[in-house]
Amino acid sequence: MTAIQSANVRRAFKRNLEGYLFASPCLVGFLILTLGAMLFSLFLSFAEWDAQSPLKEISFVGFNNYREMFFEDELFYKSLYNTAYYTFFSVPLRVTIALLLAVLLNQKVRGITVFRTIFYLPSIVVGAATAVVWSWILNPSYGILNLTLHKINLFLDKIYLGFINVPEPTWLESEFWSKPALIIMSVWGLGSSMLIYLAGLQGVPDHLYEVADLDGASSLRKFWNITVPMITPTIFFNLIVSVIGAFQVFTQVYVITVGHTGGPNNSTLVYVLYLYRKAFDELQMGYACALAWVLFVMILLFTMLILRSSALWVYYEGERR
């Protein structure tokens, strides 16, 4: 090797070393806290352990955990159902209402920032504290929600429409209404989605609307044929983020259910809550890891589904149909 060649090799080595050095926190973190953790979690899912006994007492049980989960565990399916129910209702509600709100808040009226703040604020305040607030709002006898429904019922009676009976559910104490209660609470927190829509809306070129105005398009038409198509990338993003978040809902459910169990007949036992119970209440680490991996696979499949479908409905500017 000539002197120049060896100098180049040295320089390249130094360059690579530098790059790795700067990136090392992330790489080390990834290897230990992500890859290492994932492998260990996968390994544990085939074993039984209570995390208290020494490591050598981890007993390898093969597919036992998975077999038990899929064939013997009622609560697994219950928690899956609860999470699916929650996701199925809260995500579309959040995605659409946030969009409608964003359109409304995109108007150039005076004081619009005040209104935007009002809708955004709930999404950033402590999840635990707002769950406490909602537990009182949803109180069957004294919470503002049922008080209002009661007033509506009284009003209907007064104007002789008493046969219309607005239900006054017992919300978190009722097996049927507890999940809707959670969904209502989650819709209240759609501020961050709304903000993302706002940013997306501001990227829609004005000239499209101007041309539509020239052709005499109504507001509804403009919304449906201009705004929505141009916004589909943002909708796509919000959809994926909301779904991934909804599958993993934990904090609010944990705080709001009395005793942190599953609610009336386990109706609010969401998947991650069940996982938490298995791991930290019942100390079944192996089973909990298996649960975690099943969740991971489900989220992956769902995300890929949405991704695949996106080719059909997401319109990126600059693409030809």
Place this chain on the structure above:
Amino acid sequence: MRRIVSRVVVYALLILLSVAFSIPFLWSVSASLKSLDQVFKAGVWIPMPIRWTNYKHVFDNIPFHLFFVNSFVVTVACLIGQLSSASLVAFSFARLRWFGRDFWFVVMLSTMMLPAVVTMIPHFVFFNYIGWIDTFKPLIVPSFLGGGAFNIFLLRQFFKTIPLDLEDAARIDGCSSFRVFLQIMVPLAKPALATIAVLSFIGQWNNFIEPLIYLHAYRKFTVAIGISMFKDAYGMFPHYMMAASIIALLPILVLFFAAQRYFVSGIVLTGIKG
């Protein structure tokens, strides 16, 4: 004329919806200032008399001073870790050329898709093994190891927009990479760093499941855990519960009003719109 009508409609809608949206806040503030018998009466909005002493009672009985200090310590420490770590790593991804760089960038990005629960249990096992349970260390140290994929991504995008000329000029003058990083990149990245700082503060302050599994002694609880633990104890006293919630919410509200523009700029920086 049409413009006036549409204006009125827009305002009417806005006011109606914002009132409906604010009811939870307003109601809880109202309840927090009531006496016990009043809080169980229907339809009273403005408590008569206004009992500010509820708040004093909450402060006397719930060690919020502990919770606030704990939350603050953890959050600020995480902030320092995330900012320093993410900027170093982002600099490497954005400006340095090294073998495997793009591969690791994609790998790092893909970790954003990983549900936290998959790594939660191994993390707990690991921290238990090295005796870090019931300390703040499991909450803080991971922030120094990479600082969060989202933050790295954000900063990397931002660093890439800084003109190469600046760096070239510095290098010609013999600047090492570290000096380029410290004296050129970081000062120019202040807006992005500020945004990350704000978002990270909120994320850490609101963090629930990690303090839940790592902190056992109640004196170490963060605000999020503390308020949850006391919900159980105060179930019979909604007015105290509401006062406690309001107290727990205040720091974030203050932060929001102090740093509003960084919330919005965060979205813009990611270029989400398309």
